[in-house]
Amino acid sequence: MTAYNDVFGARTRLDGAFGTVHYYRLDSVLKRGVDTLERLPFTVRIILENLLRNADGELIREDDILSLARWRPGQAASSNAEYPFLPGRVLMQDFTGVPAVADLAAMRSAVARMGGDPKKINPLVPADLVIDHSVQVDVFGTTNAFQFNVEREYERNKERYALLRWAQQAFSNFRVVPPGTGIVHQVNLEYLASVVMTKEENGEKVAFPDTLVGTDSHTTMVNGLGVLGWGVGGIEAEAVLLGQPLYLLTPEVIGMRLTGSLPEGTTATDLVLTVTQMLRKRGVVGKFVEFTGPGLSQLALADRATISNMSPEFGATATLFPVDAETLRYLRATGRSPELVELIERYTKEQGLFRTDDMVEPEFDDLLELDLSTIVPSLAGPRRPQDRVLMSELGKTFRTAYADRFSGSTPSTETAQGQTATATAQKGAAVLVKEENRPESVEIEVDGQKVTLQHGSVAIAAITSCTNTSNPSVMVAAGLVAKKAVEKGLKVNPAVKTSLAPGSRAVIDYLKNANLLPYLEQLRFNLVGYGCTTCIGNSGPLPEPVAQAIQDNDLVVASVLSGNRNFEGRIHPQVRASFLASPPLVVAYALAGTVDIDLTKEPLGVNDKGEEVYLRDIWPTQQEIQSIVTKTVTPEVFAENYAHVFEGDEHWQALSNSTGTLFEWDPESTYVREPPFFQGMANEPAPVKNIRGARVLAMLDDSITTDHISPAGSFAANSPAGQYLIEHGVQRRDFNTYGARRGNHEVMVRGTFGNIRLRNRLVPGKEGYYTVHLPSGEETTIYDASMRYQQEGTPLIVVAGKEYGSGSSRDWAAKGPLLLGIHAVIAESFERIHRSNLVGMGILPLQFRPGDSKESLGLTGHETFDIMGIEEGLKPRQEVTVRATREDGTSFEFTTIARLDSPIDVTYYKNGGILLTVLRRLMQEA
Known part of the structure; x- marks a missing residue:
């Protein structure tokens, strides 16, 4: 977009080794009566620059710029201002990217059917898609695990990858990073992010802050680099790709001031889990968080990125660490060019976007303070990432969470080790044995060794995820713990499924250079792939004897992973408890074999000499860690690994590569089908109407995540999705995961609300994808009930509780409900991204008034509902009356708030969603 005559006189020139660039000076607003900029949070400054540079007098006006430049703490609550924001780029991963690409391909097909030019559907801003969510841990604990898992990945996903290969040639401004390279957010942090972007404008190069949106909620990880960006649903990302702005309300910015430094024996992960707990307790959903204070200079950039990564876990839109000297150091260390680093330093200092310890700190809507010296070793779980647990309290927390399994037993002060035999049994048989004051245990044979499983046994220990594997200090710490453990003679119980899945190839290189990888491998933490793996639910099958023992004896076993998500049913369907931990603690709990333990007092295990070995015996010092990081994490490591990042291996090169403007849909494909959202689309939307005679498909409680609504992991053969695939000739071993099947709406609609741990009040005492059809009272699956309701025209x-839709930015958590015939969701509160996704698919989010809930109103889910006031003319956050009619014919009314938060939300809702709005607009411009 060309600037509107530069009415502020903001455009100026900057020369250096990077050449000549032009930019729009933020301080130009001072000429228009703005007092000062230094009190503004850096977050607001970046958004302000976006407005200033893109001002055209129509979409963005002079008043918009001045309004934001006069931002004050507390202003957001009373302001109804709305600011168009035009991100500089879009970032995608394959689970969310494949359906987004399928939507774009379907929009091209729709435009062609309507007689338009399909090439009008093309990314107008640069887009990168990193394939990282599809590799599964089929094989582990061997040197050939990586090769086998990659080959199996291609075997499973060739249809999906063929779509992406087509998109590479069909769309301009679109790049794909092939499988086996790294995790999207780590690749973004280490390579894709430029901090300051440039583009050609009227024959001149213009510089501006790197901004983005991503189709993954952890896009915020790059905030640690000073880059403002956040996760959105795929449908919003597609709109941005097609040149549409995001509309931001006046930003509310919560400051977090750091002082001190981390004490010996703690890691960045301990800090992250503390911050997550603090901010979730404060309540920052939909708000921006920004870090400040002298403690920032004690925090390495990878530590900052680890915190920013967890923004979705505490609910913030973004979590910004401003550019400073540490940012420049990291950019040099990861192989960025000297010219780029000079441009970043010069530009950010000229613009007042460079932080120093002696600067005036910005003002915030609220300010929290944290002394880094108070951080202690922690984990989080067993079901939510914000539930921090002191390492010393882990055993007690586990027993409390699953108290029903420990009835009749009392916690022991000394916990038996997972590798100690506590039962006798015939070879290969699983026999329950009762111990005094201990839970039931079972002895099994794995890889020729007899081992014991009991409640609390560690079934999965995974060094995985973008959150921590991007951080050299915790990865080197894991390697040192492994080294010292091997030297002490400890081994990992063969019943533990171990895995090492770094976020980039650079990690393996520096672990090799430090001679730490062999020790991890001796503990069976072999490389299994470069991808999310366990954290996204791609943990693969447990060893058969372990899986059988869990199933036969209803054991509550645990996973310990260095990830960011541990929601119910996400990590593995047979693993009920999941704890987030730093990579070195993942190694420690793999050695212990149980989470029912206090590692501050109890030994990790006993070696062959009969010696007890404690965690303190093998924990490295910060000096040891830093010494290795300094020697081995070099610019050359990153430069070499990213030199050919878009080329792919022989598997990628061998994929079929279809060409053409339109994608050739295969009606027989079980992976990629033309989505139905644009078929039969009218040029003008039908008027919205009141919702009458609605039935409740699911009555849900608090903290329903997008994993509950649209699972990402594996699914059973007897599920509606499994039955669909079997009917289409797919063998059980080839089911893959829900995440990998998102290009096929027929699978996804059958998997909506398909989480095996979902608890629907309409079927009390039962878990899974079930409901009751009303008024017949027949118990059935949610999918089958939906189809019956739709046939009946119902x-x-x-209806749900608090924090509805927390977790991943999963557009299928809105697309699936739409296809199920859901017209509205009534909840006590919504997570930011999911609320937006619902609106983006034309589903009405309604929020109970403060103090109201399904309990206080006496709702049972057996009522019929009329939702009035929709067709009379919706306005943002309008009150909407709901009439509930009971089974006995009596009725009552209550008021809800329509969470259409802005005028553009109303427009999207009336059009049936964002994409239909954009498509109609493009057709009108043709």
């Missing part, structure tokens, strides 16, 4: 709603 609209559907969902």
Whole structure:
């Protein structure tokens, strides 16, 4: 977009080794009566620059710029201002990227059917897609695990990858990073992010802050680099790709001031889990968080990125660490060019976007303070990432969470080790044995060794995820713990499924250079792939004897992973408890074999000499860690690994590569089908109407995540999705995961609300994808009930509690409900991204008034509902009356708030969603 005559006189020139660039000076607003900029949070400054540079007098006006430049703490609560924001780029991963690309391909097909030019559907801003969510841990604990898992990945996903290969040639401004390279957010942090972007404008190069949106909620990881960006649903990302702005309300910015430094024996992960707990308790959903204070200079950039990564876990839109000297050091260390680093330093200092310890700290809507010296070793779980647990309290926390399994037993002060035999049994048989004051245990044979499983046994120990594997200090710490453990003679119980899945190839290189990888491998933490793996639910099958023992004896076993998500049913369907931990603690709990333990007092295990070995015996010092990081994490490591990042291996090169403007849909494909959202689309939307006679498909409680609504992991053969695939000739071993099947709406609609741990009040005492059809009272699956309701012409709603839709930025958590016939969701509160996704698919989010809930109103889910006031003319956050009619014919009314938060939300809702709005607009411009 060309600037509107530069009415502020903001455009100026900057020369250096990077050449000549032009930019729009933020301090130009001072000429228009703005007092000062230094009190503004850096977050607001970056958004302000976006407005200033893109001002055109129509979409962005002079008043918009001055309004934001006069931002004050507390202003957001009373302001109804709305600011168009034009991100500089879009970032995608394959689970969310494949359906987004399928939507774009379907939009091209729709435009062609309507007689338009399909090439009008093309990314107008640069987009990168990193394939990282599809590799599964089929094989582990061997040197050939990586090769086998990659080959199996291609075997499973060739249809999906063929779509992406087509998109590479069909769309301009679109790049794909092939499988086996790294995790999207780590690749972004180490390579894709430029901090300051440039583009050609009227024959001149213009510089501006790197901004983005991503189709993964952990896009915020790059905030640690000073880059403002956040996760959005795929449908919003597609709109941005097609040149549409995001509309931001006046930003509310919560400051977090750091002082001190981390004490010996703690890691960045301990800090992250503390911050997550603090901010979730404060309540920052939909708000921006920004770090400040002298403690920032004690925090390495990888530590900052680890915190920013967890923004979705505490609910913030973004978590910004401003550019400073540490940012420049990291950029040099990861192989960025000297010219780029000079441009970043010069530009950010000229613009007042460079932080120093002696600067005036910005003002915030609220300010929290944290002394880094108070951080202690921690984990989080067993079901939510914000539930921090002191390492010393882990055993007690586990027993409390699953108290029903420990009835009749009392916690022991000394916990038996997972590798100690506590039962006798015939070879290969699983026999329950009762111990005094201990839970039931079972002895099994794995890889020729007899081992014991009991409640709390560690079934999965995974060094995985973008959150921590991007951080050299914790990865080197894991390697040192492994080295010292091997030297002490400790081994990992063969019943533990171990895995090492770094976020980039650079990690393996520096672990090799430090001679630490062999020790991890001796503990069976072999490389299994470069991808999310366990954290996204791609943990693969447990060893058969372990899986059988869990199933036969209803054991509550645990996973310990260095990830960011541990929601119910996500990590593995047979693993009920999941704890987030630093990579070195993942190694430690793999050695211990149990989470029912206090590692501050109890030994990790006993070696062949009969010696007890404690965690303190093998924990490295910060000096040891830093010495290795300094020697081995070099610019050359990153430069070499990213030199050919878009080329791919022989598997990628061998994929079929279809060409053409339009994608050739295969009606027989079980992976990629043309989505139905644009078929039969009218040039003008039908008027919205009140919702009458609606039934409740699901009555849900608090903290329903997008994993509950649209699972990403594996699914059973007897599930509706499994039955669909079997009917289409797919063998059980080839099911893959829900995440990998997102290009096929027929699978995804059958998997909506398909989480095996979902608890629907309409079927009390039962878990899984079940409901009751009303008024017949027949118990059935949610999918089958939905199809029956739709045949009867009955609209559907969902009723829920607080934090509805927390977790991943999963557009299928809105697309699936739409296809199920859900017209509205009534909840006590919504997570930011999911609320937006619902609106983006034309589903009405309604929020109970403060103090109201399904309990206080006496709702049972057996009522019929009329939702009035929709067709009379919706306005942002309008009150909407809901009439509930009981089974006995009596009725009552209550008021809800329509969470259409802005005028553009109303427009999207009336059009049936964002994409239909954009498509109609493009057709009108043709």
